[in-house]
Amino acid sequence: MHSLPLNYKVTAFKTLVWKEIRRFLRIWVQTLVPPVITISLYFVIFGNLIGRRIGEMNGYSYMEFIVPGLIMMAVINNSYANVVSSFFSQKYQRSIEELLVSPMPNYVILSGFVIGGVTRGLAVGAVATIMSLFFSGLHMHNIFITILVVLMSSIVFSLGGFINAIFANKFDDITIIPTFVLTPLIYLGGVFYSVDLLPDFWRLISQLNPIFYMVNAFRYGILGVSDVNVVFAFLMLVLFTVTLFFFALFLLRRGKGLRH
């Protein structure tokens, strides 16, 4: 099989990424403002008002403890939401055909959407980080781990959003997963508490939750404390990234829901 010259692929990739970024910037009131308001409320209510009565957790004030989890929650939600919404909208109004008839390889199409999701996830994550400074000091135990974990988590959930959009046939289908799967996993993934507080059974169940590893690895990067082994958490992230990437590529190659 012949391949396109590299400069064609790079141009096509940049075009798609820029289009994705332009999309979420154009509708910034829907994409960037709501997460900032939500995170602010979490900081004020859980961190400041309730947190003062909770006391310390894993050696840090409750506010300091939940900041990494809340930042990660913003990154995960927005990476997922960006890709699932953008790809499904394009599928729904059939503008996805612009990409499908073009010579862009499938992996370039997938990467373009994922980088679009990562960009929005990291943009909202950066704003959440800046806002956290109003409520708590910024710790940084290991900046390399922090950036690597947030980046990989964002990629994993961008891929998740892409797969959700591929299978979705109607708008309801792109809200079911975030509402009934993603939100419970985030809330039960150790954003607001240490799993040490849980009974043994629920502690074990928590370890089946992928977000549990992301939140704890990220918390380790910032605070230096974690409920799991960071190397193991990192390996889980690599496993999720690779598996989801190739599954999404497989679906795209088969034209699932896209080609008749």
Place this chain on the structure above:
Amino acid sequence: MTPAISIKDLYKTYDNGFEALKGISLDVAEGDFFALLGANGAGKSTTIGVLSTLVRKTAGSVQVFGKNVDSNSYETKLDLGVVPQEVNFNHFEKVFDIVVTQGGYYGLPVKLAKERAEKYLVQLGLWDKHDQQARNLSGGMKRRLLIARALVHEPRLLLLDEPTAGVDIELRRSTWEFLQEINRAGTTIILTTHYLEEAETLCRNIAMIDNGEIIENTSMKSLLRKLHQENFLFDLREEINTAPTLNGFSCQLVDPAILEVSVDSHQDLNDVFKELQALNIQVKSMRNKSNRLEQLFISLLNKPGQET
């Protein structure tokens, strides 16, 4: 010369069991203006879909400029521009951005994509709308935007699936002129339509498709020569109440001032005039009835033994 497209024994059965294509074979020469004609659901759009890779074939082979679409999909896609039947761009994007972005998907650097976008939007009369969201365009303008988008990478072969469906007469005529112009400049064009006048006006060669099978594949001229009968409309100087009896010709009144006369291929128009003169019916002007191809299409569909 290598044909622009070469289709051999193409079959397509959709997941619901519907057999859209039943082994069609078709060659279209480079530089041709080719019509794929058929009723709704005949298999025209499925054929275009297979060429553009949006529809997966069940069996058969498809080559574009001598390259197999399965093994050279990137190269064949670079040669193709696709104008779909239904509007399929993001209505909230600006007209200019839609065309420039499509250029980017084909690897055009931004500067070149912008130059090409301006060139084709100007040629298609959309430049004054280039900064507007696409949803603000009229139906005809949206269809022209689809053409501009398909041309931005200057493909050698343009596939148009019902390009003027729902477009008013004036815009349709100017779109035809534009398509004839780019065809003269060397772009091969394959057009599906059920406007028979469109095919007759634009195309040099034609294939008629019915129920997933090619029922005719020939030049437009030889196809029209097959017409055994042609209908003419005579505008009468004075109104008459009943259709006259013309020796050897069948005729009917379309309205009191228009007489429609059928003339077989072995008959002469002079004889019609002689008959009318004898009855003292004065003719002001005369024209072809424009549905010659339609008559032929219907007669082909109604061939004995053929399902219609």
